[in-house]
Amino acid sequence: MAAAALPKVVAQFKKIAPLANRVLIKKADPITQTKGGIVIPENTKERIRRGYVVATGPGARGNNGEKIPMSVKPGDEVLLPDYGATKLELGDDEVYYIYRETEILAKINE
Incomplete structure (x- = not known):
């Protein structure tokens, strides 16, 4: 999925708004x-x-009540851990995941 296709996806999720420091991926x-050009067999593919x-x-909110700004924004490409997400399945075989921002390993700048 290219970052250019994200506005269309975002329009589908106007009803889903992550809370606090959660991120929809x-x-x-x-x-x-x-x-x-070598085709990778289905059973040997790595986790995405x-x-x-x-x-x-x-x-999130800090101990003193101040809001801690998010370090990622819609459209960013990120590196994810193997486990820790909440899977969210919506119609049309679309699968999304909700992570806490602190669980995201890195932001990819290419």
């Missing part, structure tokens, strides 16, 4: 072929560890 499509931010919450 659409995982990237799995790699099915290497750069050299990259995704795109679709929506974010407003941010």
